[in-house]
Amino acid sequence: MTGNISLAQGRGYLAIPGPSVMPDAVLRAMHRAAPNIYAGELVDMMPGLMADLRRVVRTAHHATIYICNGHGAWEAALSNVIAPGEVVLVPASGRFAHGWAEMAEGLGAECQVIDFGKSAPWDMDRIAEALKADTAHRIKAVLAVHVDTSSSIRNDIAGLRAVLDALGHPALLMADCIASLGCDVFEMDGWGVDVTVTASQKGLMVPPGVGFVFFNERAAAKRASMPRVSRYWDWVPRANPTDFYQYFDGTAPTHHLYGLRTALDMIHAEGIEHVWARHAVLARAIWAACSVWAEGGDLVLNVADPAHRSHAVTALRLDSGKGTALRQWTETNLGLTLGIGLGMAAPGDPAYDKFFRLGHMGHLNGQMVMGLLGGVEAGLRALDVPCGKGALEAAAEVLAAG
Numbered sequence: 001m002t003g004n005i006s007l008a009q010g011r012g013y014l015a016i017p018g019p020s021v022m023p024d025a026v027l028r029a030m031h032r033a034a035p036n037i038y039a040g041e042l043v044d045m046m047p048g049l050m051a052d053l054r055r056v057v058r059t060a061h062h063a064t065i066y067i068c069n070g071h072g073a074w075e076a077a078l079s080n081v082i083a084p085g086e087v088v089l090v091p092a093s094g095r096f097a098h099g100w101a102e103m104a105e106g107l108g109a110e111c112q113v114i115d116f117g118k119s120a121p122w123d124m125d126r127i128a129e130a131l132k133a134d135t136a137h138r139i140k141a142v143l144a145v146h147v148d149t150s151s152s153i154r155n156d157i158a159g160l161r162a163v164l165d166a167l168g169h170p171a172l173l174m175a176d177c178i179a180s181l182g183c184d185v186f187e188m189d190g191w192g193v194d195v196t197v198t199a200s201q202k203g204l205m206v207p208p209g210v211g212f213v214f215f216n217e218r219a220a221a222k223r224a225s226m227p228r229v230s231r232y233w234d235w236v237p238r239a240n241p242t243d244f245y246q247y248f249d250g251t252a253p254t255h256h257l258y259g260l261r262t263a264l265d266m267i268h269a270e271g272i273e274h275v276w277a278r279h280a281v282l283a284r285a286i287w288a289a290c291s292v293w294a295e296g297g298d299l300v301l302n303v304a305d306p307a308h309r310s311h312a313v314t315a316l317r318l319d320s321g322k323g324t325a326l327r328q329w330t331e332t333n334l335g336l337t338l339g340i341g342l343g344m345a346a347p348g349d350p351a352y353d354k355f356f357r358l359g360h361m362g363h364l365n366g367q368m369v370m371g372l373l374g375g376v377e378a379g380l381r382a383l384d385v386p387c388g389k390g391a392l393e394a395a396a397e398v399l400a401a402g
């Protein structure tokens with residue numbers, strides 16, 4: 001590794017694809033005594049909070065909050081619209097689509113998974129074939145992961161809606177934008193998404209622990225026809241609360257709400273379009289550096305076509321198998337923590353050590369990206385990974401051009 005002195009003192013940098021870096025303002029907003037949950041500021045802030053959440057997701061429809069992580073939000077959404085025995089179609093471009101399918105299976109759904117592997121986007125023709133074959137309309141929903149955080153593939157949600165519409169298939173379009181919200185462009189209403197699932201700890205810049213489900217009238221109609229929905233996951237009282245506790249079916253996630261209030265203020269002060277544009281430039285800087293490193297023949301970007309790459313996370317591998325070593329080196333020596341490879345190879349399989357990911361979601365600016373890339377460059381050199389020269393210059397040029 002290195003015989004040199006550790007340079008890890010100073011502020012650590014967690015560059016993993018969630019939880020993301022939290023703004024100091026969010027942390028400060030959470031650092032307070034327990035608030036009154038019956039009346040006053042917290043109760044009064046809710047209508048504005050829900051409206052500002054809808055603005056991030058770009059929907060005029062219903063918004064709900066759950067005290068849970070992303071897995072909980074997956075289950076919450078499914079519980080409202082998928083009854084045991086119903087069929088869901090799951091196009092998969094990575095581990096997270098399979099995870100959502102497993103959640104549906106656990107609720108008694110029959111899952112039809114179309115696996116596009118670990119580095120390819122959806123093939124719309126194959127999705128169309130599966131929908132066309134379903135002449136009885138047994139498929140009640142398509143579970144669409146927008147950005148699969150394991151592979152860093154971004155899929156075309158609007159294109160999937162176009163396929164459903166062209167075939168006149170009535171299945172609900174359910175989108176997981178947990179990784180992409182507040183990073184990649186996402187338009188719930190504009191793209192015809194019926195149910196959107198997301199969570200607090202990625203582009204929303206708040207600690208893990210709060211999940212969100214948004215739904216439109218088509219989804220509300222399916223909910224109304226369900227034989228039963230478990231009381232806790234039921235979105236009806238949460239979306240139409242007459243009492244404050246109904247937003248959460250119990251005690252509010254008090255401090256998360258203060259953090260979220262501040263995070264939404266930051267997002268809307270910047271402007272969501274600007275947030276998307278910032279992530280786009282920062283992602284291009286990261287890819288520019290990665291492309292130069294790749295000239296050495298060892299580092300490989302998992303997603304070949306930039307058009308299918310997420311602006312929130314970049315999945316990489318080192319064919320020499322030094323991915324794990326790189327993560328350990330940057331963390332130990334520089335205080336820079338990179339993401340593990342997820343779903344690419346099983347832990348214990350020697351191939352597992354090839355994979356790693358860079359998280360670049362949320363509270364992130366140009367100097368942080370240059371720090372991240374500089375840290376990776378140092379690690380690659382320390383580990384004698386053959387790399388092209390000029391990666392940081394290439395990234396700097398992207399930032400200079402804006």
Ligand SMILES: *Cc1c(COP(=O)(O)O)cnc(C)c1O
Binds near residue numbers: 018069072147148
């Ligand atoms: C992070 C993530 C999840 C899971 O969220 P948890 O909070 O870890 O349960 C699901 N889907 C996507 C796309 C994610 O990025």
